[in-house]
Structure formats: structure tokens, C-alpha cells
Amino acid sequence: MSGCPxxxxxxxxxxxxxxxxxxxxDSQIGVNKAxxxxxIYGDYLQLDKIVTSQVLQSELKGNKIHDExxxxxxxxxxxxxxKQVLWELDSVREIFISGxxxxxxxxxxxxxxxxxxxxxxxxxxxxxxxxETMTALDxxxxxxxxxPASGFQSLQFRLLENKIGVPHNQRVPYNRRHYRDxxxxxxxxxxxxxxxxxxxxQLVEQWLERTPGLEEDGFNFWGKxxxxxxxxxxxxxxxxxxxxxxxxxxxxxxxxIKQRDIFLSLFDEKRHDHLVSTGQRRLSYKALQGALMIYxxxxxxxxxxxxxxxxxxxxxxxxxxxWRYNHVCMVxxxxxxxxGTGGSSGYQYLRSTVxxxxxxxxxxxxxxxxxxxxxxxxxxxxxxxxxLYMAECxxxxxxxxxxxxx
Amino acid sequence: xxxxxxxxRKYPLFTSKPSQAEEEDESQKGINKATKGxxVYGEYLQLDKVLNAQVLQSQQKGNKIHDExxxxxxxxxxxxxxKQILWELDSVRHLFIKKxxxxxxxxxxxxxxxxxxxxxxxLxxxxxxxxETMTALDxxxxxxxxxSASGFQSLQFRLLEAKIGVADHLRVPYNRQHYKDxxxxxxxxxxxxxxxxxxxxQLVEQWLERTPGLEKDGFNFWGKxxxxxxxGLKxxxxxxxxxxDSEVKQDLLADLNKQIEIFTAxxxxxRHEHLLSKGERRLSYKALQGALMINxxxxxxxxxxxxxxxxxxxxxxxxxxxWRYNHVCMVxxxxxxxxGTGGSSGYHYLRSTVxxxxxxxxxxxxxxxxxxxxxxxxxxxxxxxxxxxxxxxxxxSYNSYSSEDSD
Numbered sequence: 001m002s003g004c005p006x007x008x009x010x011x012x013x014x015x016x017x018x019x020x021x022x023x024x025x026d027s028q029i030g031v032n033k034a035x036x037x038x039x040i041y042g043d044y045l046q047l048d049k050i051v052t053s054q055v056l057q058s059e060l061k062g063n064k065i066h067d068e069x070x071x072x073x074x075x076x077x078x079x080x081x082x083k084q085v086l087w088e089l090d091s092v093r094e095i096f097i098s099g100x101x102x103x104x105x106x107x108x109x110x111x112x113x114x115x116x117x118x119x120x121x122x123x124x125x126x127x128x129x130x131x132e133t134m135t136a137l138d139x140x141x142x143x144x145x146x147x148p149a150s151g152f153q154s155l156q157f158r159l160l161e162n163k164i165g166v167p168h169n170q171r172v173p174y175n176r177r178h179y180r181d182x183x184x185x186x187x188x189x190x191x192x193x194x195x196x197x198x199x200x201x202q203l204v205e206q207w208l209e210r211t212p213g214l215e216e217d218g219f220n221f222w223g224k225x226x227x228x229x230x231x232x233x234x235x236x237x238x239x240x241x242x243x244x245x246x247x248x249x250x251x252x253x254x255x256x257i258k259q260r261d262i263f264l265s266l267f268d269e270k271r272h273d274h275l276v277s278t279g280q281r282r283l284s285y286k287a288l289q290g291a292l293m294i295y296x297x298x299x300x301x302x303x304x305x306x307x308x309x310x311x312x313x314x315x316x317x318x319x320x321x322x323w324r325y326n327h328v329c330m331v332x333x334x335x336x337x338x339x340g341t342g343g344s345s346g347y348q349y350l351r352s353t354v355x356x357x358x359x360x361x362x363x364x365x366x367x368x369x370x371x372x373x374x375x376x377x378x379x380x381x382x383x384x385x386x387x388l389y390m391a392e393c394x395x396x397x398x399x400x401x402x403x404x405x406x
Numbered sequence: 407x408x409x410x411x412x413x414x415r416k417y418p419l420f421t422s423k424p425s426q427a428e429e430e431d432e433s434q435k436g437i438n439k440a441t442k443g444x445x446v447y448g449e450y451l452q453l454d455k456v457l458n459a460q461v462l463q464s465q466q467k468g469n470k471i472h473d474e475x476x477x478x479x480x481x482x483x484x485x486x487x488x489k490q491i492l493w494e495l496d497s498v499r500h501l502f503i504k505k506x507x508x509x510x511x512x513x514x515x516x517x518x519x520x521x522x523x524x525x526x527x528x529l530x531x532x533x534x535x536x537x538e539t540m541t542a543l544d545x546x547x548x549x550x551x552x553x554s555a556s557g558f559q560s561l562q563f564r565l566l567e568a569k570i571g572v573a574d575h576l577r578v579p580y581n582r583q584h585y586k587d588x589x590x591x592x593x594x595x596x597x598x599x600x601x602x603x604x605x606x607x608q609l610v611e612q613w614l615e616r617t618p619g620l621e622k623d624g625f626n627f628w629g630k631x632x633x634x635x636x637x638g639l640k641x642x643x644x645x646x647x648x649x650x651d652s653e654v655k656q657d658l659l660a661d662l663n664k665q666i667e668i669f670t671a672x673x674x675x676x677r678h679e680h681l682l683s684k685g686e687r688r689l690s691y692k693a694l695q696g697a698l699m700i701n702x703x704x705x706x707x708x709x710x711x712x713x714x715x716x717x718x719x720x721x722x723x724x725x726x727x728x729w730r731y732n733h734v735c736m737v738x739x740x741x742x743x744x745x746g747t748g749g750s751s752g753y754h755y756l757r758s759t760v761x762x763x764x765x766x767x768x769x770x771x772x773x774x775x776x777x778x779x780x781x782x783x784x785x786x787x788x789x790x791x792x793x794x795x796x797x798x799x800x801x802x803s804y805n806s807y808s809s810e811d812s813d
Contacts (some may be wrong), residue, residue: 055452126529
């Protein structure tokens with residue numbers, strides 16, 4: 001009736017004695033090892049800790065509310081994954097900090113782990129749909145028992161933000177206080193360290209500044225680009241000027257002037273530094289050049305994996321801001337305009353964090369402003385510019401099977 | 407430059423003095439409560455336990471392998487969600503066992519929680535892509551340190567299967583042994599006592615048998631349906647026989663005969679019993695009738711939420727089998743045809759569990775075989791038949807604000 005190939009044939013119930021049929025059965029080959037006294041699943045995963053850490057406050061207070069269990073488990077799952085993200089992030093930062101990243105054989109590892117963080121964030125985004133099966137009415141029934149516990153006190157979330165590179169002086173103040181004030185001494189120290197140690201942003205910035213091809217006495221990408229762009233714009237201007245006077249001609253001229261202004265700002269180092277001081281740009285001028293170089297020459301063998309890395313870094317920013325927004329929407333649905341359990345204005349505060357001030361790699365996004373026609377990109381000569389296809393593998397500490405496989 | 411409304415304006419850098427504009431700032435209202443005592447986030451979630459449960463075997467054995475951490479965390483996340491599913495499942499079973507389900511005001515709760523289980527399963531299926539960022543090569547480097555630990559020893563997974571209603575006698579044997587032999591002591595006892603309790607399948611079966619409209623001395627859905635179908639098929643046959651002889655006529659007659667066979671089988675209780683004994687059907691004959699009734703009359707107010715329940719139950723089956731298949735594909739990629747750490751044949755064993763023998767609500771899927779034209783369905787007369795729009799709410803133990811456990 002069911003048409004399933006595994007039904008009926010081959011697998012007899014254990015109460016019957018037709019065991020002979022099983023001998024040639026591939027799925028039955030093997031000996032059960034669990035009875036041999038080694039490590040078992042539950043011990044390996046320390047499930048005795050994990051599965052006994054759900055204590056409902058509503059139950060302790062004598063009014064057990066069913067949905068509180070979902071609330072607890074959802075947050076615990078988030079924190080487990082935060083730990084995993086920190087594990088990956090710290091290992092990548094270490095590769096940069098130790099200088100190992102200069103051996104380009106390590107780039108695959110770097111890229112793979114950053115991409116893994118992206119995949120985890122995607123899952124964390126999907127996870128909202130599960131908590132959204134709880135209605136505002138159900139939440140109301142146990143919310144009173146939670147105070148003052150609040151996600152503001154999530155240490156791992158703050159560590160994550162800091163280590164990626166969210167600038168603490170750009171944070172939206174929380175009840176006019178510093179975000180670190182939410183934490184006790186030991187946790188506060190951890191947070192302080194995460195602010196002082198090199199962030200992903202800083203490490204990537206230094207790496208970008210080392211992009212081959214930027215050397216002024218070498219390929220001189222920036223100098224050549226500037227020349228090409230203004231030559232290109234000049235020719236465009238001439239073409240337009242030759243047209244008969246018309247409304248279209250005026251519009252095209254206005255467009256061109258806008259373009260020219262955009263590129264003038266690009267090549268104005270002072271303007272860049274000013275924007276860095278206001279927090280609207282984060283990368284150094286040199287790093288910006290490196291990023292643009294990688295964009296333009298992404299198909300050159302040397303730049304393929306670096307390009308994937310820049311893409312994944314932007315994905316992280318995008319997913320974090322989507323996470324914040326999903327969170328905002330859910331909170332709004334759950335508590336409307338009431339205050340948060342931690343004491344903040346709740347929805348209003350969270351809404352204000354869905355902002356570019358929390359976008360770490362904002363410069364990479366903005367590079368799309370400066371795309372140019374292919375002909376304007378400085379030409380490469382493979383016989384002369386060997387750096388495009390020759391990697392550096394100089395770091396002797398690179399070892400794919402070293403004792404500390406981090 | 408970025409055009410973002412929150413950048414630049416309103417929020418001065420922390421080093422400068424807060425401007426007066428901040429005073430009116432909505433987002434700054436409130437007082438930080440964390441310093442006033444009471445439970446904080448980390449304590450509430452017992453993070454000291456949860457976040458200190460990741461011990462890499464490779465590291466213990468002096469050869470720390472980076473990717474083992476992902477392996478551990480992924481499985482722990484699965485087990486957390488298994489716990490949540492069991493929490494929801496047990497609460498629903500409880501509503502049926504305690505007979506609270508006879509008060510139809512409890513149906514919303516039942517359906518919401520079963521639906522929540524499907525949402526969690528969707529997440530668990532999506533979770534595979536995260537572990538799939540680990541390559542077979544990376545896994546090979548720490549697999550040896552896992553020795554005989556294996557998912558076969560996941561107690562919660564077995565409890566889940568058992569409580570939903572996976573039939574013991576239909577399970578694929580594991581190394582010719584009973585799956586229960588994997589568990590000892592307390593865990594083994596938990597499994598045994600679970601088997602003594604009613605499964606979701608059994609509880610739903612009893613509930614379906616009580617579907618209003620089945621009463622032979624009442625609406626008599628089954629009797630009326632059988633009469634209508636036989637009449638309908640007879641008329642179809644008559645019409646076809648009037649046609650001029652042709653190949654098309656032959657094909658149509660052959661189709662009709664097939665239909666007649668199918669419906670003859672449907673109304674044969676002995677045949678149903680036979681299929682039940684083989685495990686190809688799981689619900690009683692009466693329960694099957696109830697399910698078909700709910701399907702046909704799903705738009706009647708009384709049956710709307712019950713119909714949603716049946717849909718959600720099938721969703722659970724589909725997601726569990728998708729989970730099994732995703733797992734198989736990943737295992738194949740990770741270990742090829744090597745044996746599993748628990749000693750099984752690995753891929754081959756797992757592949758054999760992607761089968762209808764593990765489909766609990768298989769009968770609900772098969773109902774699609776028996777759909778009929780609207781005209782053949784027994785008619786309802788609202789003046790005579792009040793049951794499609796009048797619910798029963800007599801159970802005094804229903805109480806949305808009961809002081810005992812709000813389960």
C-alpha cells in the first residue's frame with residue numbers, strides 16, 4: 001500500500017526468529033560497541049548539565065507557566081551558538097594576530113571559519129520563528145517572574161560585538177549609562193579586554209593595507225586609478241559638450257558633475273580622515289584602497305579567496321543587523337511599548353540599535369559607490385605583475401598538522 | 407554618507423557631554439535594574455552549566471582539533487531542542503490522557519503546541535547546514551577520539567520516537583539487537599516506563615473514534631458515504647457504457663474499475679484488520695472513519711481546528727523523515743561506507759530508517775487515496791445536524807487560570 005521499498009521486505013521484527021535472512025543484510029553488519037565501557041554519548045556531551053538547567057521561575061514561585069520552558073531553551077540555544085561563534089572568531093583573530101595569515105596557505109582556514117560564522121547567524125535568524133509560536137498573552141503570564149533578568153546581561157553577545165569591532169563609543173547609550181555597567185567585576189574585566197585586544201576590524205584593516213599592488217613605487221594602483229578615472233570623466237564631459245543644447249544634455253551634465261564630485265571625495269584623503277573621526281568610515285585610507293583593489297581584481301588567482309573573505313564579512317554585518325531587527329519586531333509584538341525587564345525603554349531602545357553605527361564593515365558596503373567601467377581599471381601585465389598569481393607562503397610556523405590545531 | 411537615520415544625529419559620542427536633546431530621547435528612558443538584586447540573565451539560564459559543558463576529547467588526548475567544538479555544540483543544541491519537543495509533546499499527551507481534550511476549549515492549546523513542535527523540527531532540519539561546514543577531512547582528524555559514543559545512545563531521541571508512536575516491532579533492528587540494549591540503568595528504566603504510557607498515536611486514535619457524526623444511530627457518516635459512493639460509481643459506469651466503443655472508452659472503464667476496487671477495499675473492515683497486522687495501517691477502522699469525516703467537513707466550524715491538528719501531525723512525520731534523510735546524506739559525506747562509532751554499519755543502517763515503517767500517522771497520508779467529488783459526500787442539514795457547529799465544553803477541569811500546574 002505504501003510503496004516504500006524498505007517496508008515488508010528484509011526487516012523482520014525481532015520477535016520472530018528469521019535471523020538468517022539478515023546475514024547478507026548490509027544494514028545489519030557491525031557489532032554494538034556501547035556495551036564495551038568506553039565513552040558514551042551522554043557523557044561526551046555532558047548532557048547531565050545541559051538537560052537539567054531548565055528551571056522555570058514561574059514554577060519556583062508556585063505558578064508554573066508552560067511557555068516559560070520554550071523561553072528558557074530558546075535563549076540557551078542562542079548562548080550555545082554564541083559560544084561557537086566566539087570559538088571560530090577567536091581562532092581567526094589569533095591567525096591574524098600571530099602573523100600566520102601572512103602565509104597564504106592559511107587563507108582557506110580563515111575564510112572557511114568566517115563563512116561558518118555566517119551559517120550560524122543564518123540559523124540564529126531562523127530560530128526566531130520558533131519563539132514566535134509563543135503569543136504575547138502567554139508571555140504576559142510569566143514575564144513578571146523574570147525581572148530583572150534581561151538580554152542586556154548577555155556577556156557573550158557583548159564579547160561578540162566587541163571582538164568583531166563594534167566601536168564602544170558608537171554604541172547607543174543604555175539608560176545613559178555605559179553598557180559595561182550591567183556586568184559584575186569579572187565579566188566587566190573580560191569585556192574590557194575584548195575592547196582592548198585587536199578586533200576583527202582592526203586586523204582586517206592591517207591585512208588590507210598590505211594588499212599587493214598598492215605600493216607607490218610598485219604597481220601604484222591608487223595613482224593609476226585616479227589618473228584613469230579623471231581622464232575617463234574628462235572624455236565623457238567632452239562627448240556631452242558636443243551634443244546640441246537640450247534638456248537631456250543638461251541632465252547628463254548634471255549627472256557627470258555628481259559623478260565627478262563622488263570621485264573627488266574618494267581621492268581626498270583629508271575628507272576620508274574626517275569621516276573616520278565622525279564614525280561614518282572605519283577603515284584607514286590605505287585599507288580602503290586595498291579593498292577596492294581586491295574588488296576590481298577579484299578574479300586574479302591571488303585575490304579570489306580574499307574577495308570571498310570580504311563578502312563573508314559583509315554577510316556577518318547584514319545578518320547581525322537582520323538579527324537585531326527580527327528581535328525588535330518580536331519584542332514589539334510581545335510587550336508593545338512597555339519597558340524591558342532590564343529597565344530600558346524596551347522597543348524604543350532596541351529600535352535605535354538597528355543602525356549603521358553598529359555596522360562594522362560599513363566601508364566594504366560603500367565601495368559599491370565607486371565602481372567604474374572596466375576600461376578605467378588599471379591594466380595588468382602578467383609578465384610584469386607576477387604578484388597577481390604568486391602567493392607568499394613564507395611563514396614557517398604554518399603547518400597543517402601542528403600540535404595546536406587552532 | 408550612509409543615509410542611516412540613526413547615524414550622526416542624536417547620539418553624541420560617549421566622550422562628549424550628553425546634550426539636552428537626549429533628555430527627550432525615547433530610547434533612553436528607564437532605569438537600569440540589574441544592580442538592584444534579583445535573578446540575572448546568566449543565573450536564570452544556568453549558563454555556568456550550559457557554557458561549561460564543552461570538553462573536547464581531542465584536547466583531552468593531547469591533540470586539540472578545532473572542529474570538534476562545532477561537533478559538540480551542534481549535538482548539544484539538538485538535545486536542548488529535543489527536550490523542548492518532549493516538554494510540548496508530554497503536555498499534549500497529558501491533555502488527552504486526563505480527558506481534558508473532551509472540553510473543546512482545549513483544542514487551541516493542543517494545536518498550537520503540536521504546531522510548535524513542527525516549527526522546532528523545521529529548525530532542526532535547517533541546522534544541518536551548519537555542521538556541513540565541517541569537511542570529511544576535518545572530521546577524520548578527531549573522529550578516533552569519539553570511540554564508541556554515538557547518536558544511537560541519545561535517550562531523548564528514542565523517547566521522542568516512542569511517545570509519538572513509532573512502532574517497536576516495525577523498527578529496523580540495530581546489529582540484530584533491540585535498540586533498548588544501548589541503554590542501561592536509569593535510562594533503560596525511563597524507556598521502559600515510557601513504553602507503558604499511551605502514545606500520541608493511540609491518544610489521537612481514541613479521539614478520532616469519538617468524532618461526532620460517526621454514530622450509526624445518528625448521522626451515520628460511514629453508512630451514508632458507502633451508499634453514495636456505490637451509487638455514484640454505478641452511475642459513472644452506466645454513463646461510460648453508453649459511449650461508443652473506442653480505445654478511450656476502454657481506458658476510462660479500466661480507470662473506473664480501479665476506482666471500484668479501491669473503494670471496495672475501503673469499506674472492507676477485514677482487509678483493514680489485515681493491513682493493521684502487517685503494520686501498513688496504524689489507526690483503527692473507526693478512527694480512519696473519523697479522520698475522513700474531519701477531512702471532508704473541515705470547513706464546518708467544529709472541525710476546523712481538528713483539521714489543523716491532523717495536518718500538523720502529518721507535518722511532524724514529514725519533518726522527522728526529512729531529518730533522517732538529511733542525517734543520512736551528511737553521514738555518507740562524512741564517513742562514506744565506514745562503520746559508525748557505535749558499531750553499526752553507519753550509512754547503510756541509517757538509510758534503512760528512511761522508510762514508511764517510521765511514519766506514525768501514515769494513515770492520514772493515505773486518506774488522499776479516498777477523496778471523492780463533493781456531490782458524493784453525505785449532505786449536512788443545519789436544522790437537523792447541529793453537531794458541525796456546536797462544541798462541547800462540559801469538562802469542569804478545564805480552566806485557563808487554574809492554580810495548579812498550567813500545563
